[in-house]
Amino acid sequence: MVAPLTSHEPATGTLLWQGEAGDVDAEVERAQAAWPRWAAQPIAYRIETLRRFVNVVRKHEDALVDLIARETGKPLWDARGEVAAVMGKVDVSIAAYSERTGQKRLDAAMGARQSVRHKPHGVMAVLGPYNFPAHLPNGHIVPALLAGNAIVFKPSEKTPAVGEMLVKLYHEAGVPMDAVRLLLGGADHGKALAAHPQVGGILFTGSAQTGLAINRQFAAQPGKILALEMGGNNPVVVWDTPEINAAAVLVVQSAFLSAGQRCTAASRLIVKESLADTLIAEIKKLADRLIVDHPHADPTPYMGPVIDNPTADGLTESFLWLMSNGGRPIKHMVRPKKGLPFISPSIIDVTAITERPDVELFGPLLQVIRVETFEQAIAEANNSRYGLSAALIGGSPDQYNQFWANVRAGIINWNRPTNGASSAAPFGGVGISGNHRPSAYYAADYCAYPVASAEIETPRATIGVGLKDIDISAMGD
Numbered sequence: 001m002v003a004p005l006t007s008h009e010p011a012t013g014t015l016l017w018q019g020e021a022g023d024v025d026a027e028v029e030r031a032q033a034a035w036p037r038w039a040a041q042p043i044a045y046r047i048e049t050l051r052r053f054v055n056v057v058r059k060h061e062d063a064l065v066d067l068i069a070r071e072t073g074k075p076l077w078d079a080r081g082e083v084a085a086v087m088g089k090v091d092v093s094i095a096a097y098s099e100r101t102g103q104k105r106l107d108a109a110m111g112a113r114q115s116v117r118h119k120p121h122g123v124m125a126v127l128g129p130y131n132f133p134a135h136l137p138n139g140h141i142v143p144a145l146l147a148g149n150a151i152v153f154k155p156s157e158k159t160p161a162v163g164e165m166l167v168k169l170y171h172e173a174g175v176p177m178d179a180v181r182l183l184l185g186g187a188d189h190g191k192a193l194a195a196h197p198q199v200g201g202i203l204f205t206g207s208a209q210t211g212l213a214i215n216r217q218f219a220a221q222p223g224k225i226l227a228l229e230m231g232g233n234n235p236v237v238v239w240d241t242p243e244i245n246a247a248a249v250l251v252v253q254s255a256f257l258s259a260g261q262r263c264t265a266a267s268r269l270i271v272k273e274s275l276a277d278t279l280i281a282e283i284k285k286l287a288d289r290l291i292v293d294h295p296h297a298d299p300t301p302y303m304g305p306v307i308d309n310p311t312a313d314g315l316t317e318s319f320l321w322l323m324s325n326g327g328r329p330i331k332h333m334v335r336p337k338k339g340l341p342f343i344s345p346s347i348i349d350v351t352a353i354t355e356r357p358d359v360e361l362f363g364p365l366l367q368v369i370r371v372e373t374f375e376q377a378i379a380e381a382n383n384s385r386y387g388l389s390a391a392l393i394g395g396s397p398d399q400y401n402q403f404w405a406n407v408r409a410g411i412i413n414w415n416r417p418t419n420g421a422s423s424a425a426p427f428g429g430v431g432i433s434g435n436h437r438p439s440a441y442y443a444a445d446y447c448a449y450p451v452a453s454a455e456i457e458t459p460r461a462t463i464g465v466g467l468k469d470i471d472i473s474a475m476g477d
Helices: 024-040 043-059 061-072 076-101 135-146 160-173 187-195 208-217 244-260 273-289 309-324 374-381 397-406 441-447
Strands: 005-008 015-019 104-107 113-120 123-127 150-154 180-182 199-205 225-229 234-238 266-272 328-331 346-349 365-371 389-393 411-414 448-455
Touching: 005 160, 015 061, 015 160, 024 113, 024 123, 024 150, 024 180, 024 187, 043 061, 043 076, 043 135, 043 160, 061 076, 061 160, 076 135, 076 441, 123 135, 123 187, 135 150, 135 160, 135 199, 135 441, 150 160, 150 187, 160 180, 187 199, 187 208, 199 208, 199 441, 208 225, 225 441, 234 244, 234 374, 244 266, 244 273, 244 365, 244 389, 266 273, 266 374, 273 328, 273 346, 273 365, 309 328, 309 346, 309 365, 365 374, 374 397, 389 397, 397 411
Parallel strands: 123 150, 123 199, 150 180, 199 225, 234 266, 234 389, 266 365, 346 365, 389 411
Antiparallel strands: 005 015, 104 113, 113 448, 328 346
């Protein structure tokens, strides 16, 4: 007998949800049968359907906020921001569809027209993460539906309840039942879905390890579109600034928002040596004040737990490894609640470690690196295979221009946190952070492919060169 799937609240350990794993072939077949009819609907119909989805989400907003908070452990205010992003995605996607994949017509010779239009890929597999279990998959699903695709959505096995509710909301809004299918299951289900021959595209958000495996798997299959968002080892650089308090706030926001479980979270603080002691003291003072508690706690917490105990154990082991290999603890990582994945925000100076691990530490663990020159700061920021997000705090306009020009990242901010990117801009990175298929406003680019056409109502054609003369004498009477 196959064991049921379960989901537990990380903040309490309470069983939240239980269900059965899905059938990959059955779900893909239903989506495959549905997408031509969905694609044949006028774009105005698809837009109106997704506008109804916004109204449906708004009607169930409190329930969705509560479910996200319970299943991820994030505070209610953080979960409410996620649901607002789910609703905001529709207008952003409609504007992007029109701007980036709209129909164009150009004049051509002999009275013909040149047309550029876009077609959907067919069935798209969406593989969602646990840190934003509604917003991030929704960021793929909405633009893919607008373009006329059908969806098979596999949520993270750590957040199936939110995935299930999200699909119900699409259906309540009038998206056909078979145009968005829910596939529950673990990693094997994700692999089987991605490999299914009727899937025309894979839209993935998750770890670099899994994203690279997908990329290798389909290297010889250019017919499948891959959009891979694979996280980061993001730097925040603090340079000359009199605003030490503001700089500390920006660093704390970058490193510890959502318990550090954002792909844009800052893992590395690179700071000018002459500022380091003053800045670090201010950061520690602020980090010591952060409330870490369950989502519904009073007073309101800044952070909840990380997603589960294995994740918390891995972060604790990473902190101990850094400390054992030359790192100097500034704020120790503490597990305040036995048996639950709560972790205090932690800070460690790793300047003395000559070979720092280039990994995504997906949690509230900030590594400090001291440097003497701005050129060293840029070199250290680029000392990573990742390239998602980077921020400069302080510095002059010329230094920001130098930073922007030389740092390898898809998101580069000045005097703002590394996280909190706008949905009205492209979202993606370079290196092993992505495969040059940015999402958010540019998601329209991978949800449909362009078709160029030369069109004329009556056939007209001549060949003016390279023909033999006609031998009239050989022609009969």
